[in-house]
Amino acid sequence: MDLFKAVVLGVIQGLTEFLPISSSAHLRIFPELFGWGDPGAAFTAVIQIGTxxxxxxxxxxxxxxxxxxWxxxxxxxxxRGHFDARxxxxxxxxxxxxxxxxxxxKDVIERDFRNLWIIGATLIVLGVVLGIADRVSADNRQVKHITLRDSILMGAAQALALIPGVSRSGATISMGRFLGFEREAATRYAFLLAIPAVVGAGLFELKEIPHGDNTYGWGPTITATVVSFVVGYAAIAWLLRYVSTKSYTPFVLYRVALGAATLILVATGVLAA
Structure with a gap:
């Protein structure tokens, strides 16, 4: 049964890591909805290595x-003056x-930030922020136009993703859009910026798998990581094609709907916060 759960969670991770809808929120909400409980911050961080x-x-x-x-x-x-070095x-x-x-x-993130009240609220608030950023963006800058100031601001935005429900890609893309970057440029940079943080977090949490808050163990965790890699690769290719011609509006609407549903389910006792 744990392997089945791992496959499902791997699919969820792969689908949601790169879309601006928060993979950590989905890995907290859906296991709770299925009656599986919270898989834990360690499990969530490690399977992100796959994506x-x-x-x-x-x-x-x-x-x-x-x-x-570089x-x-x-x-x-x-x-040193080459753009790739910069x-x-x-x-x-x-x-x-x-x-x-x-x-x-670390302790606050794993203990307090995984509360479903917080996750539901951040899904809605950051969804609205993404929608506003996408609408008001000057939409006239490409990756080659990025500056040190831009990298600091987008890095600060990415840090908000320590709160489940924010979305690493969603926060970075939102800041990129506010700074005038085209959708594909903001999305591409968000993917590249995430690499050190996500790989580092996954490696840092590896030691927690056998005895930390992870409820699955090595076998299911590795299975979920492999599945998330396969699904995630397809999701990257799809999203980059999608944003080259379309807006983020469907993701905004989905975030608001999921956040509202989560808050309602917690308020009515269907889900435990």
Whole structure:
């Protein structure tokens, strides 16, 4: 039965990690709705490695180009003015807020932030923020236009995703849209910016699998991670095609509906907060 649950949760993770609808919220709400209980922050963090592996493979050419140029810039001055070298620094700097806050607030995140009242509210509020950002964006900047200021602001926005229900991609995309980036550019940068934070969090939580708050153990956790990789890879390809021609409105409506339903179910006692 645990393997079946793991497959279901892996599918949920793969589908929701890259869409701006919060994978952590779904991994908290749906197991509770199915009567499976909270799978735990450790399980959630570790199976996200599967979806980030999908990012690493999907964007392998971009990552290699940025990473190799950044490394060369450390020893060869002529590379330091190259955009890919700057992008390497932007990703590192943009990752610092979520890494630092994640370490400092680890206990609060795992104990208090997983409350369904909080998750329902953040789904709605950040959904509305995404909708406003998408509507008011100047929509005239591409990834090549990113600056240090942009990387800091989007990194700060990404840090909000430590609260389940916010959505890492949703928060970063929202800030990117407020800063005038095109939908595809904001989405692409959100994926790249997430790599250090998510892989780091997953590796950090590996030690919790055998004896922490994870209720499944190694076998189901690995199964869910593999499933999330396969589904996540397909989700990346679909989302980048989708946002090149369409708005985020369906995701906004879905977030608000799910958040409202969650609050109602908790208020009526159907779900335990």
């Amino acid at each position: 980030e592996l999908a990012v690493l493979i999907y964007f392998r050419k971009d990552i290699w180009r940025i990473g190799s140029t 490394v060369l810039s450390l020893v060869k001055p002529e590379y 992008m390497g620094w932007f990703i590192i700097i943009g990752s610092l807020p979520i890494v630092l806050l994640g370490v400092l607030l």
